[in-house]
Amino acid sequence: MANRTDALFRDDAYLRTADAKIVAVNDRGGIILDRTIFYATSGGQPGDTGCLERADGSRIAIAATLTGETKDQIIHVPAPEQAVPQVGETVRLAIDWERRHLLMRMHAACHLLTVVCPFPITGAAVSEDDSRVDFDAPDAGFTKEDITAGLMELVRADHPIFVRLISDEELAANPGLVKSKNVRPPAGTGKIRLVCIGDNASVDSQPCGGTHVKSTGEVGEIHIGKIEKKGRENRRFRIRFGPMPAN
Ligand SMILES: [Zn+2]
Numbered sequence: 001m002a003n004r005t006d007a008l009f010r011d012d013a014y015l016r017t018a019d020a021k022i023v024a025v026n027d028r029g030g031i032i033l034d035r036t037i038f039y040a041t042s043g044g045q046p047g048d049t050g051c052l053e054r055a056d057g058s059r060i061a062i063a064a065t066l067t068g069e070t071k072d073q074i075i076h077v078p079a080p081e082q083a084v085p086q087v088g089e090t091v092r093l094a095i096d097w098e099r100r101h102l103l104m105r106m107h108a109a110c111h112l113l114t115v116v117c118p119f120p121i122t123g124a125a126v127s128e129d130d131s132r133v134d135f136d137a138p139d140a141g142f143t144k145e146d147i148t149a150g151l152m153e154l155v156r157a158d159h160p161i162f163v164r165l166i167s168d169e170e171l172a173a174n175p176g177l178v179k180s181k182n183v184r185p186p187a188g189t190g191k192i193r194l195v196c197i198g199d200n201a202s203v204d205s206q207p208c209g210g211t212h213v214k215s216t217g218e219v220g221e222i223h224i225g226k227i228e229k230k231g232r233e234n235r236r237f238r239i240r241f242g243p244m245p246a247n
Helices: 097-116 144-156 168-173
Strands: 017-025 031-033 050-053 059-067 074-078 090-095 121-125 130-136 161-167 191-197 204-207 222-229 234-241
Touching: 090 097, 097 130, 097 144, 097 191, 097 204, 097 234, 144 222, 161 168, 168 191
Parallel strands: none
Antiparallel strands: 017 031, 017 090, 031 074, 050 059, 050 090, 059 074, 121 130, 130 234, 161 191, 191 204, 222 234
16 A cells, blocks of 8 residues: 655645545554645644545644655555544645644754754754754854854844755755765655755755745744763754743
């Protein structure tokens, strides 16, 4: 059962609702649709929550969204004790937009951090109120204040954030685009999704399949909450919303 799901959020991260058809319900109750606006957990960004509204107005609450056997298949995991929809049924999808928008702002903030801290990335996790990015970086005397100032300079400049599709060959010719130390973008699919910041990607561009806001200004006020040492050459940066608290 490897039904491919048309991932509408890849072309438009701002879709809050859409109609879709039930393609299958797997043996664990996971719902597969022909198309979806629900982002599935991957690349450090958690999947969406929300609901599927049926023709009679009743709702099936979705507690999590995951990828299936392949990355092209998206599984909508219902909350406990929800009705089971029929294959072929059309439903109206609605994501928890407030949560998703926070994740889009945070995810974009993580990209900004990789501009301010140009070191190889060893890990990242986005969440609504606190995100982290791990870098393979020596102790270069970073301070929360300096990094926050660098981030806020990018936010205030209100640079556009957009997606450009490039070929495997273009990526191979520009190895510097990949900032992850251990994770390589999937090759062989023909097209790589490059997330660009700034006019003509002047600020940054890197392969990413997540959802982001459309400008750095929309990220809003953020600060570095903590810089932690994780081993000799690893530094973990925590990003939080709002101004830096006064000590
Ligand atoms: Zn991203």
